[in-house]
Amino acid sequence: MLMPTSTKRAARAEHRWPAVVALIIALTLYATLPSSFFPVFRYIVVGIGIVLLVPLIIVNPLRFNTQTPWSRPLSLGQALLLLLANQVALVQLVFQLVGAGKSEGPTLLLAALQVWVTNVIVFALVYWEMDRGGPVTRTRAKRDAIPRADFRFPQDEDHDAVEEVAIRSSMKSDWTPSFVDYLYFSGSNSMAFSPTDSMPLSHRAKGLMGIESFAGFIILALVIARAVSLLG
Numbered sequence: 001m002l003m004p005t006s007t008k009r010a011a012r013a014e015h016r017w018p019a020v021v022a023l024i025i026a027l028t029l030y031a032t033l034p035s036s037f038f039p040v041f042r043y044i045v046v047g048i049g050i051v052l053l054v055p056l057i058i059v060n061p062l063r064f065n066t067q068t069p070w071s072r073p074l075s076l077g078q079a080l081l082l083l084l085a086n087q088v089a090l091v092q093l094v095f096q097l098v099g100a101g102k103s104e105g106p107t108l109l110l111a112a113l114q115v116w117v118t119n120v121i122v123f124a125l126v127y128w129e130m131d132r133g134g135p136v137t138r139t140r141a142k143r144d145a146i147p148r149a150d151f152r153f154p155q156d157e158d159h160d161a162v163e164e165v166a167i168r169s170s171m172k173s174d175w176t177p178s179f180v181d182y183l184y185f186s187g188s189n190s191m192a193f194s195p196t197d198s199m200p201l202s203h204r205a206k207g208l209m210g211i212e213s214f215a216g217f218i219i220l221a222l223v224i225a226r227a228v229s230l231l232g
Contacts, residue, residue, distance in 0.1 A: 010174035011139040013063035019125065019135075019179040023053065026082060026121040029114040030089065034107055036096065037089050045085040052078040060136075067136035072129065079125035086118045090215055097222045105226055112223045116190070116216065123212045124186035127151065128179050130204070138176040150205040151185070153177055153198050190216035 031046045052074055059071045093115050097108050132138045133147040149156070159171035166172055181198075188196040193213040200206045 009139065009142070011176050013065045013139050014135045014176075014178045016057065016060050016062055016064060018183075019128065020053070020057070022121045022179065022183060023049070023078075023082075023125065026086075026118045026125075029118045030082065030086060033089060033114055034111050037092055037111070041088075042085070045081060049078055049082055064135040065140065067134070067140075072134050072136070075134075076126070076129040079122060079129055082118070083122040083126055086115060086122055087215070089115050090119070090219070094218065094222060097226050105229070109223060109226060112219050112226075116219050119212065119215055119219075120187045120190050121183070123190070123208065124179065124183040126208060127186060127205070128177075128182040130208075131177065131182070135179070143174075148202070150200065150202045151177070151198050152201055153181060186212065189213055193217050 027046050027049050031042055033042060056071060056075055056078075059066055059068060093108070093112055096104070097112070127150070128135065131150040133141065137146060153170075155168055155175045155177075156170045158169040159166050161169070168175060170176070185196070185198045189209055190212055193216060195209065200209050
């Protein structure tokens with residue numbers, strides 16, 4: 001069990017609930033996709049996601065102070081399960097957008113939005129769990145014990161900027177990224193199809209970002225094509 005290892009860390013343990021709320025939104029969006037999107041499979045995935053959430057909340061109900069040998073693998077597995085399931089929905093969405101008639105257009109356009117938003121959230125969850133050992137290690141372990149970063153944020157290099165900017169830097173305030181930072185990063189990557197303010201450092205981070213950007217591009221291209229066909 002990992003507990004706080006240094007009294008010198010200024011960073012507070014991260015709040016649990018932003019990630020929980022985002023996960024519940026993603027599960028809801030995924031569960032309410034049209035019935036043509038493998039309903040039994042979707043409900044099984046949502047059920048597993050909810051069941052896995054219960055012990056994770058018990059371990060860290062308000063803030064991420066504690067990490068057990070099973071809590072982080074369980075949390076990461078939960079995010080990866082929903083990510084993979086949503087990619088299945090994306091593939092099915094592509095086939096349906098290409099072959100559906102005009103009467104199905106509005107339903108599929110809404111489904112595309114659901115798949116896109118779910119994608120943003122689940123990639124954010126994976127980035128958040130993967131980077132620097134996860135939410136517990138980032139704030140509870142000593143700085144020299146934190147694993148190598150997968151992403152570089154602006155705060156990681158702002159220590160030599162003007163004082164009002166430098167005060168928020170990792171070096172001066174012991175700043176560490178939270179789920180909101182990864183959610184913003186995931187959303188901007190999915191809309192811009194490239195890194196914005198945060199840069200990938202590891203091969204696995206670059207691979208995941210590439211997949212997310214490609215998925216976002218495919219959804220946008222097909223949605224525009226379908227919208228044009230409906231207008232025509």
